[in-house]
Amino acid sequence: MTLRELVIAYFQYPAIIGYLTSAIVAIGLFFRYPAPLVPTLASIGVALLVYPLVWYCLHRWVLHSRWMFKVPLLAATWKRIHYDHHQDPNRLEILFGALHTTLPTIALATAPIGYWIGGPGGALAAFATGLLTTCFYEFCHCIQHLAYKPKNKMLIEMKARHMAHHFHDERGNFGITNYFWDKLFGTYYERIEKDKKSETVFNLGYTPEVAERYPHVARLSGGVATGHPSQRIPH
Helix, strand or coil: CCHHHHHHHCCCHHHHHHHHHHHHHHHHHHHHCCHHHHHHHHHHHHHHHHHHHHHHHHHHHHHHCCHHCCCCCHHHHHHHHHHHHCCCCCHHHCCCCHHHHHHHHHHHHHHHHHHHHHHHHHHHHHHHHHHHHHHHHHHHHHHHEEEEECHHHHHHHHHHHHHHHCCCCCCCCCCCCCCCCHHCCCCCCCCHCCCCCCCCCCCCCCCCCHHHHHHHHHHHHHHCCCCCCHHHCCC
């Protein structure tokens, strides 16, 4: 895949169109309800700093939780937003999260801080920053999952860390573009440091045995797939 093909594929995803449209609306509203320059810049800066930590916490303690599939009302959401992605990391139609879950999350992670700093204008600036940061994260996510070989050293390292998260051990490397919090909390690793592959790297701990007790996700999935995605027999 060429860079041009990657960009074309990226802009075809409804989620990206949704993020960009929302960012344009937020920026437009900012000019209707502006904040002073310093609070605006502060709101943008804090949103950029907070975003990687929020993503790390959500990815580690929510998306990789072992409590969501136990709750019938949350099982379908967990399945859609992360279980399916780990079951088969190359399924491109579920590469991005669902807008009804991601947009409120981005707003809650950024807008209150921006409002505290600069009122409505600060909230809009922070929210727009979160949306555009998400677009950058998802572009890197595309690089990591699509058949594109980056030449940039930083992107190569990002892809290696994320592929290890998907195919070697899901209990680390929770960042997408920023692994500072992984290093701080001791979850950063290079594949050569772990000679044994995690047995739950594709099912996130939702094993056939667990499914017998909490069957909600299994019912929605037509069972519990096991083994490497490329070695499974299609239904």
